Amino acid sequence: EFRRFSLERSKPGKFEEFYGLLQHVHKIPNVDVLVGYTDIHGDLLPINNDDNYHKAVSTANPLLRIFIQRKEDADYSAFGTDTMTRKKNVLSNVLRPDNHKKKPHIVISMPQDFRPVSSIIDVDILPETHRRVRLYKYGTDKPLGFYIRDGSSVRVTPHGLEKVPGIFISRLVPGGLAQSTGLLAVNDEVLEVNGIEVSGKSLDQVTDMMIANSRNLIITVRPANQRNNVVRNSRTSGSSGQSTESSLPSSTPNMLGNLQGEEESDEEDIIIEDSGEPQQIPKAAPTSESIESLSQIELLHESTQNGFLPSSEMNLNHSAGSISMEYEVPEPGRKSLEEDGTIITL
């Protein structure tokens, strides 16, 4: 069964309250449940603390799909990256755990303090030799923990092979965010920082760009080790049921993709008024004056997204005071989830 209700986007409240609300809406006050949601990449991710709850609310677009399952018959393996896209039948797995008996899962435990620390994004629009990694610095005390250096790489140009200067990862700090993700390695060549190509820029410029984006750093690299590349699912098997995607111009390297996804998360400047409590600085409601700036952002997308139609809705949501949430308990065979890794949100 599914329910649909609305929540105020700007004041999502605490996870506890939300959990209570879910139990209330479903009239299951004493049943322990696992709560999950699908993020914009179609991943089924858990909601079990304030952080990922707020994150979930902020990704509502405008709908947020929430899944709940009883804790006792939960399938933990359903969670994680690409769960909703790679697995053909996530939903049936969730609903019918007995399907899984052929391949018993070792359940260690559900991570209690779940937070994303990194992700590979835009797999579908980048060449297979490239990898776009997002490092989520906010909310963790871990240092980003890597160094970059100058170097040279070989490129295929109209004049044959040419050596061109490039920027490379020179060192990973043990225990740092970069190392812990396992997505970046020494000698990976850095191609873009938050969607901006680094070619022609000096080491210091690239350093400054990375530091300026450090709260939401998205690095596109050409991994030194090309054997572990993510193989694009639409090519390897038809299992994803997303054959429609193959029509996408998937080899364009400079796609913006999801680069703007978490744009605002790093903008939480803090104000202390009259020596009171620190508060986050809100965004001013757009007035006629700021329309120009808004249109500028849109135009930026228009020029960079290579044929994807911008959703006009998104910009409106940008400042909407509340969001509505779609809430459903999936039914077998229902192909409910749309997956489009190329959606741009503000």
Added chain:
Amino acid sequence: MRRFLRPGHDPVRERLKRDLFQFNKTVEHGFPHQPSALGYSPFLRLMAIGTRSGAIKLYGAPGVEFMGLHEENNTVMQIHFIPDQCQLVTLLDDNSLHLWSLKQHGGASELREEHRFTLKGPPGSPPSATQVTAVLPHSSREVLYLGTESGNIFVVELPSFRVLEDRTITPEAVLQRIPEDNCNRRSCELVEALREHPKNPDQILIGYSRALIVLWDLQNNKAIHHFLGSQQLENLYWQRDGSKFISCHYDGSYTQWPVSSDNRQSEPLENTVPYGPFPCKAISKIYWQTTKNGLPYIIFQGGMPRASYGDRHSISVIHGSQQTAFDFTSRVIDFFIIFSSDPAAEYDDPSALVVLAEEELVVIDLKSAGWPAVHPPYLASLHCSAITCSHHVSNIPLKLWERIISAGSKQNIHYSSMPWPIDGGTNIAPDPPQRDLLLTGHEDGTVRFWDASGVCLHLLYKLSTVRVFLTDADPNDNMNTLGEDEWPPLRKVGTFDPYSDDPRLGIQKIYLCKYSGYLAVAGTAGQVLVMELNDEDAEHVVDHAEADLLQDQEGYRWKGHEKLKTRDGPVRFEAGFQPFVLVQCQPPAVVTSLALHSEWKLVAFGTSHGFGLFDHQQKRLVFVKCTLHPSDQLAMEGPLSRVKSLKKSLRQSFRRIRRSRVSSRKRRGGGGNASEVQEANAKFDQDALQEMELAPVQRKIEARSAEDSFTGFVRTLYFADTFLRDSSRHCPSLWAGTNGGTVYAFCLRVPPAERRMDEPVRAEQAKEIQLMHRAPVVGILVLDGRSTPLPEPLEVAHDLSKSPDMQGSHQLLVVSEEQFKVFTLPKVSSKLKLKLTALEGCRVRKVTVANFGSCKTDDYSENDLAVLTNLGDIQIISLPFLKLQIRYPCIRKEDVSGIASCVFTKYGQGFYLISPSEFERFSLSTKWLVEPRCIVDMPEVTSNNHVHNKSGTENAARKSSVGDCGEDERKSGRLMEHALLNDEKVLKEIQSTLEGGR
């Protein structure tokens, strides 16, 4: 529809941008870095200076300047003007010759390189065969004589630089014609000097290094005379009538030789070692100038006693019984004498001695008693003491301008009243649109006020803050303590002094209120001085207060320098800006930001520890705020810490370079202290080098955190009358931004004028904004209801049309190194931003609001942000929408000191240091452009024996009329300057007549 227009493709805006913005580097102010050659044309009355970097600069009357650059960037060794032509030849250290000429183009003269040439010997000959050592442009203007290391003298045709091989004067040919047994092939090696006979263009005097001097007849290819000295030859000079010449030598002697037609081998008339009898240094150049009273002037460079004064850079002038050795603080590059250029005149009658030293230009008036120096209108040595900061004030009210000039004129009484003797060319640039002041702060605690309105950066007034403090240096301890009878009769000239008594005196921040004449300066040891302009000398006590910026913080210990000691009791100050309040920050760290509000009578100052507000009316500290983060220990280390800003260490290395350049030849005085400093410097170098070798070229990627060092460093302070607490009442406020991305806002209560002395000024913290990206805050600005930046203090009182809109809602613009952000006020919510670093990888170094006027329509102007980035680019960003308008590369990104020194003006111009002694001026505006525009005409050819130029006479007739007109303008220029000092009405009258005349 509008939202789909690309920002870069709005045709209306694009057209407007073309009318508003334009980038030009317009003129270089100051003294050329590393000068290497000097030339002068008595005919054009122009002086040329060549530099080690291959630049050549021509100067004439104030405002007449030209610049050229040799492609090779090689050192300019020699400069020779072609007689009676607008042409000159330069010799570079790669042995190439270049012909430059001044040609008129579009109504103004331009300096262009016409030809280049390198002398080539026969195949297989050594390079020394053609290494040019002496150049003589012949008065026929058709040929150049080139003396070489091999002793050959080549003749090349002008302007084609074709070698006339049949006219080459070889050593063999010379020796054949000298019936002398003790002359051999070696006597004719290396031509040191070539001089044309002053009366007979067919004779030239050839001086070989080994003291053989030959008077050569060009027509008949024979030696008329030869003269054999005993000492190695340095240079030669003819007496005006051609009856004698003088030679100077390596042993510090000079010799006069008679030239008579009867005897073929002459004995010297007189041989003198002026600073003997002990061994002396070489005299490298000498002039012999005749006068009406019969006593000649003998002027020479060098010749000092080797042992005791061998390290002095001197030029001696001997005139009868008068003798002075002018003593320069830096090496003498070259010098020339300005004398009567009329060939018909009987005597030289010298009027001025012009000396190019390595660090300054000195002109000595030889006509006035005591030979005083002439105050140069340009080529000022900006770096007399190293520049530590600069501040520009546009559009100075006439009254203040006059008062500063008058204060300055009292300081210049020891200068000669002689008009500037190098006065060739005519300045045809329009009068500067307004009076602009550039203030430079120096390491020795002085502030210099420069007239930056026009092409000539001219020193108006010099202010010293030293008098307020007790320093170790004895003010009487200088080099002029020598008595009357001292020998040699040395006299120190020039202003260049690379030695700073106490680095704590250095000026770091300057703020001048042009309406009230209040000036605030702040320095290296946490000193903040507030001054007032007084037209009279005065003696008074400076009120003294201390601001403890650490307040309640425990456990910190300042490891840096001590605070400056102050003088007790009244201090005598000369007319000009006189300090009346001194605030000393504790710890005495360098003052990093300063703001003055002349209407509220408040001064705010910040260091790396915090900031404070001082009421200079009641002379009371209003409050202090500590910004130090508990973990930041580095902030306590003081200026001796190794962990210092890059800027600092760069300046140090600059200073080191300069010192080593000077000190190697400088006197040994000063004792052990100097050598200690040198040792420390050497150690510092070594350490830095080691550090560089160890660190691999890689960069750490890490988010900024609150624990970073120097987060408490106060980068900017700003006063604003705005809506801080609620939207109905505005109030005075003080804003401060730190290195850690924090903005503090204080609400101020300033009592009304009638109770200003009775009630205290109160302050209360109202807001604190923490930018999450934590980049240093480099600018804070409040925009009024019309999105116009708030006016300066007292600006409204002086110009009512500018009063801010206090009805609409105000906005706060915070500029960090990485982002521009607009917030609403009084409730702070973010409205707009531009993430510069995230997009472009560059950081903001300097930002100012500039007003740009359209060159097409007079009534349109707009305010934009002028931004200099760490890459040396200049960007213009619109207000209030923060859209990038245009970007220009300006400074090389490696030139860190250039970027650090940049100042913008309020009308879209700017200055930055291209060397320790030179400001480059640039303009971003189409409307406000200060650049040299001048004409150099061929003056009338007065000589009767130089009529090679066929169209010469008619040319001259035409030119002379232009010249007259130029003379008029020069006169009116002086008149105007005089008028500026006296009456605005007169000025207006003159202006109107000038405009009518055009």
